[in-house]
Amino acid sequence: MSTILLQLSDLHLFAEPERVLRGVPTRDSLIEVLEAVRQTGIDFDRVVVTGDFTHDERRETYQSVNGLLEEWLDRCHVLPGNHDDRGLLSEVFTDQAGGTDRGICFSESVGGWRLIGIDTHVPGEVPGRIEPAMLAWLERELAQHAAEPTVVFQHHPPISVGSAWLDAIGLRDAEPYRKLIAASPQVRVISCGHVHQECVGTLGGAVVLTVPSTGVQFTPLTAKARVDSIPPGFRIFVLERPCDTESVVSAVWSTRVVRLSKVTFPAADE
Numbered sequence: 001m002s003t004i005l006l007q008l009s010d011l012h013l014f015a016e017p018e019r020v021l022r023g024v025p026t027r028d029s030l031i032e033v034l035e036a037v038r039q040t041g042i043d044f045d046r047v048v049v050t051g052d053f054t055h056d057e058r059r060e061t062y063q064s065v066n067g068l069l070e071e072w073l074d075r076c077h078v079l080p081g082n083h084d085d086r087g088l089l090s091e092v093f094t095d096q097a098g099g100t101d102r103g104i105c106f107s108e109s110v111g112g113w114r115l116i117g118i119d120t121h122v123p124g125e126v127p128g129r130i131e132p133a134m135l136a137w138l139e140r141e142l143a144q145h146a147a148e149p150t151v152v153f154q155h156h157p158p159i160s161v162g163s164a165w166l167d168a169i170g171l172r173d174a175e176p177y178r179k180l181i182a183a184s185p186q187v188r189v190i191s192c193g194h195v196h197q198e199c200v201g202t203l204g205g206a207v208v209l210t211v212p213s214t215g216v217q218f219t220p221l222t223a224k225a226r227v228d229s230i231p232p233g234f235r236i237f238v239l240e241r242p243c244d245t246e247s248v249v250s251a252v253w254s255t256r257v258v259r260l261s262k263v264t265f266p267a268a269d270e
């Protein structure tokens with residue numbers, strides 16, 4: 001049997017339900033995206049939310065997101081983005097935000113695959129960083145589970161996405177992390193948020209992916225921020241159970257981005 005994952009990212013909700021980000025009422029947009037998730041009819045094994053839950057970092061906003069995600073909370077992992085308050089995220093998503101004082105993270109085996117989430121949040125900063133304690137934990141997890149094909153989730157992408165303004169706020173000081181991934185062939189996929197657009201690249205033996213936001217979309221390959229007029233969406237992964245005799249690098253997986261059929265809430269450049 002295969003394992004099916006849902007990835008949601010960059011929700012950017014406000015405490016005031018009607019408040020907009022670049023013209024988009026982010027709460028209404030999330031509600032519409034979640035309805036599209038239900039309409040897939042898929043019983044997702046895991047749901048991973050890769051950061052930027054709120055745009056205002058207020059407790060009541062986290063509570064509101066928690067309420068909207070209620071039906072998936074029993075199988076949900078959360079990771080912080082730059083627009084998050086790590087403490088509030090942990091407090092409101094008590095059962096979903098694993099980890100310790102090294103940050104929010106998770107590592108679990110599902111359907112013969114290892115799912116790992118790492119924290120790239122730096123309080124008060126827009127770019128991300130993997131702190132030494134988090135990197136050391138990741139290194140231990142990868143060493144301990146080297147025989148399991150692995151998907152890593154994180155907010156900030158570890159590679160260029162081809163847009164100067166986004167690359168300037170990407171993952172800082174990433175060389176030790178890149179070396180670790182290059183030395184860990186079981187990492188098949190690294191899936192990120194942050195850039196509000198679909199992008200694909202590679203790092204070591206891994207495919208690096210990004211996902212749309214559930215609200216505002218940004219146009220790929222631009223020097224400065226420009227909103228995109230395509231609909232919001234989410235990403236689905238299908239992970240096939242590896243055979244016992246299979247090499248870790250040949251495990252079969254597939255992914256696709258699902259976007260809404262139309263734009264209900266057009267975005268506007270500021």
Ligand SMILES: [Fe+2]
Nearest residue numbers: 010052081194
């Ligand atoms: Fe974001």
